[in-house]
Amino acid sequence: MSQTPDSLPKTPLLIIGNKNYASWSLRAWLLLRVFDVPFRELKLPLDTPEFEARIGNYAPNRRVPALHDGDVRIWDSLAICEYANERWLDGRGWPADLAARSRPSRRSASGVSRSPPRARRWRSERG
Numbered sequence: 001m002s003q004t005p006d007s008l009p010k011t012p013l014l015i016i017g018n019k020n021y022a023s024w025s026l027r028a029w030l031l032l033r034v035f036d037v038p039f040r041e042l043k044l045p046l047d048t049p050e051f052e053a054r055i056g057n058y059a060p061n062r063r064v065p066a067l068h069d070g071d072v073r074i075w076d077s078l079a080i081c082e083y084a085n086e087r088w089l090d091g092r093g094w095p096a097d098l099a100a101r102s103r104p105s106r107r108s109a110s111g112v113s114r115s116p117p118r119a120r121r122w123r124s125e126r127g
């Protein structure tokens with residue numbers, strides 16, 4: 001572990017939707033599980049009144065996954081993976097190869113920042 005402040009409890013809490021079709025949740029869950037990071041898991045079933053009622057207590061963006069590590073609150077799967085990589089994995093969470101290492105952030109960022117098709121068409125029409 002590269003950083004172990006005394007104020008942080010030993011067992012972080014990962015809040016997820018499910019592991020069947022909530023792939024964002026699964027990514028964070030898999031990283032922690034594959035590297036044997038001890039964590040507790042809280043499932044908030046997607047598209048339910050329970051999710052709507054409780055998610056705001058855990059994630060300001062009202063989405064899963066979210067990770068609570070003591071007072072540290074993290075949301076967004078890539079941010080969670082980056083945090084876990086530094087906090088518990090000493091860099092083993094990402095590939096050693098630089099080009100391979102750029103893949104997760106490139107895929108995740110382009111998924112979030114993708115222009116809607118209409119804007120793309122408008123740009124290509126204008127050259």
Ligand SMILES: N[C@@H](CCC(=O)N[C@@H](CS)C(=O)NCC(=O)O)C(=O)O
Pocket residue numbers: 017021022023024025046062063064065075076077078112
């Ligand atoms: N970019 C976010 C996406 C998170 C996301 O969209 N999660 C979905 C479930 S897979 C969610 O929480 N949906 C709840 C909602 O939209 O109300 C991440 O990587 O964590």
